[in-house]
Amino acid sequence: MQxxxxxxxxxxxLIRRDCxxxxxxxxxxxIGSDLSCADMLAVLYNEVLRIDSNNPDWSDRDYFLMGKGHASAALYSCLANxxxxSRARLETFYQDGSCMSGHVTKHGNPGIELSTGSLGHALGVGVGLAYAFQKDKRPNRVFVLMGDGECQEGSVYEAMSEAARDGLSNLVVLVDRNFQQGLGDSGDIMPSNAIEKRFLAFSWETHVIKGHDFRALRNSMSLEHKKPLCIVCDTIxxxxxSFMMNQMLWHYRFPHEGNEYEGARRELLAYKPEELKNPYAEEDANL
Amino acid sequence: MRDAFVERLIELAREDESIELLTGDLGFGVLRPFKNEFPDRFHNVGIAEQLLIEMATGMAMAGKKVICYSIGNFPVLRCLEQIRNDAVYSDSNVKIVEIGGGYTYGQLGMSHNATEDMAVLLSIPGITIYTPSDKHEAKLVTELMLKQQGTTMLRLERPDSRTIHDDPVLGYKSGDMIKGLSGKGTAVLSYGGISVIAKEVAREKGFAFYSSPMLKPLNEQTIAAELSGYDRVVVVEEHSKRGGLGSIIESMFAGKVKHPIVLKFGLPDEYAPVIGSQDYMRDYVGLSKDKLLEAIGD
Structure with missing residues (x-):
């Protein structure tokens, strides 16, 4: 499926270049958060979710909830692609009068199921969806993407507990563990390996994978599971x-005109899959 | 009031299979009739109010109408952001039911007193708020609540044999106040269980009396026009004087040159240093019949 x-x-x-x-x-x-989850979103949307972009409200569709709503640019781009x-809509991101807010909003944006931005809400909503689908024997599955910092929110644990208790085998959590958050390394605030330990302790089926490894991403997301499934994706x-990786600065900073914007584009070009037509070919020609 | 809600809920749940009930580990005994009849549509999420509203939002997104049952402040303040961001913003059929408006649980102390809940929720765009005064209004709004699309809040108190209506309420138009007594000069307005007292006060004084089974949205133009026929409007509420019905009435008249004098009777802007029964606490803050009779004057 594609x-x-x-x-x-x-x-x-494309998601990275758009972001x-x-x-x-x-x-x-x-931008740092967008880039860390781009591969996860790409595999999920391209190969895993049962969705129909021509019919966003299809009743049998899978649901995706973006817990880390601040990575909205990545999700908006993914849905456009x-x-x-249309991709033209991405030009309205963050602009006056636009629907494309800095945190994910469903209003005016087809394909988005839940508005987020305050961390720790999506898993509980996902549990409610999965609970209702399981109860009514509906085929829909529910996928929730959370940040590792987000896993510090108490509400996450209320929802983790409930999901295990209900045996929600139609629920998958993807944790984008990029090891950083707003004010420092997430490992300084909560031990990094606490995430998988906690999901395991709450009786979830839990796997840790490399979050930029496409094979690992697709294999883990297609695992059969009888319990709710958590895939902790170690990302950067x-x-x-190069100059953004693992740098706290890039949680907040935007690529400024000059070396940052040009440098980021130049470096990304080196990763461009050969067959892909770069929609920014003209702008990137002189790099 | 509480039992009337459960009775009506069960009747409606027989007709509408999408109705589900979630509780935050409260409702011992009260919810048993629902659980007995609809065991598959009853679920205790445990002591987890954030999950209560999040899960209800998810279930509502999947087509359910979900009652979220808890007491006092718990289903409002503990999970306010979930109400705002998840339920209301996605226009989900999440039906919050709070037992214990005002000093219903006076002896349990400040943690359990719902005395600012209306102020907080009234400021949230799009939520519908029901505030019945007796069992008849409770039955009426339970039905309205389940027919209303979107997130709603129902503020109830424990069973009370006293009523302000002798019979079931018929012909109610959503957003209106209900005129319970005719009178001249002064109109007394109230909601919740305290309405029984407010109505007695109005009767003894010869004032008009209105109950407000809803606080939001109200048919403000109609209500303002009706109240403009009085010299004084007296609002009696078992809630903070800041941000409740009294404040709504004041806002209705804001900017108008001529309007009735508005008197507000409610809780002061401080927490009581004592606890007590609902009657005791009402008296403590000046909401007993005797104190109201004296304070309102003629």
Whole structure:
């Protein structure tokens, strides 16, 4: 199954390139968070979710909830490239009068199921969806993407407990463990390996994978599971831009005109899948 | 009031299979009739109010109408952000039911007193708030609540044999106040169980009396026009004077040159240093019949 005209590797590249453009033009934060989850989103949307971009309200669709709502640019780009709306809409990101807010909103944006931004809400809502689908024997599955910092919110544990108790085998959590958060390394605040230990302790089926490894991503997301499934994806904040990777600064900073914007684009070009037509070919020609 | 709600809920649940009930580990005995009849539609999420509202939002997104049952402040303040961001913003059929408006649980102390709940919720765009005064209004609004699309809040108190209506309420138009007594000069307005006292006060004084089974949205133009026929409007509420019905009435008249004098009777802007029964606490803050009779004057 492939939901877009692209391979997942190509889709991930487009998401990254769009995010650099969107955050640069709008002076918006969170490029580091966008880049860390781009591969996860690409595989999920391209190969895993049962969705129909021509019919976003299809009753049997899978649901995706973006817990880390600050990575909105990545999700907006992903949905545009999968065909829920035109790529031109991405130019409205962060602009006055636009629907494309800096944190994910469903209003005015087809394909988005839940508005988020305050951390720790999506898993509980996902549990409610999965509970109702299981109860009514409906085929829909529910996927929730959370950040590792987000796993510090208490509400996450209320929802983890409930999911295990209800045996929600139609629920999958993807944790984008990029090891950084707003004010420091997440490992300084909560031991990094606490996430998988906690999900295991709450009786979830839990796996840890490399979050930029496409094979690992697709294999883990297609695992059969009888319990709720948690896939902890070890990622790199800012990946693969050398000066952004693992740098706290890039949680907030946008790629400024000059070395940052040009450098990010130049470095990303080196990763472009050969067959993919770069929609920014003209702008990137002189790099 | 509480039992009337459960009775009506069960009747409606027989007709509408999408109705589900979640509780935050409260409702011992009260919810048993629902659980007995609809065991598959009853679920205790445990002591987890954030999950209560999040899960209800998810279930509502999957097509359910979900009652979220808890007491006092718990289903409002503990999970306020979930109400705002998840339930209301996605226009989900989440039906919050709070037992214990005002000093219903006076002896249990400040933690259990719902005395600012209306102020907080009234400021949230799009939520519908029901505030019945007796069992008849409770039955009426239970039905309205389940027919209303979107997130709603129902503020109830424990069973009380006293009523302000002798019979079931018929012909109610959503957003209106209900005129319970005619009178001249002064109109007394109230909601919740304290309405029984407010109505007695109005009767003894020869004032008009209105109950407000809803606080939001209200048919403000109609209500303002009706109240403009009085010299004084007296609001009696078992809630903070800041941000409740009294404040709504004041806002209705804001900017108008001529309007009735508005007197507000409610809780002061401080927590009581004592506890007590609902009657005791009402008296403590000046909401007993005797104190109201004296304070309102003629």
């Amino acid at each position: 939901n877009s005209p692209y391979t997942s590797e190509e889709l991930a590249w 650099i453009e969107m955050t640069h033009k709008s002076h918006a934060s969170h 999968v065909g829920f709306y 904040k800012g990946y693969p831009i």
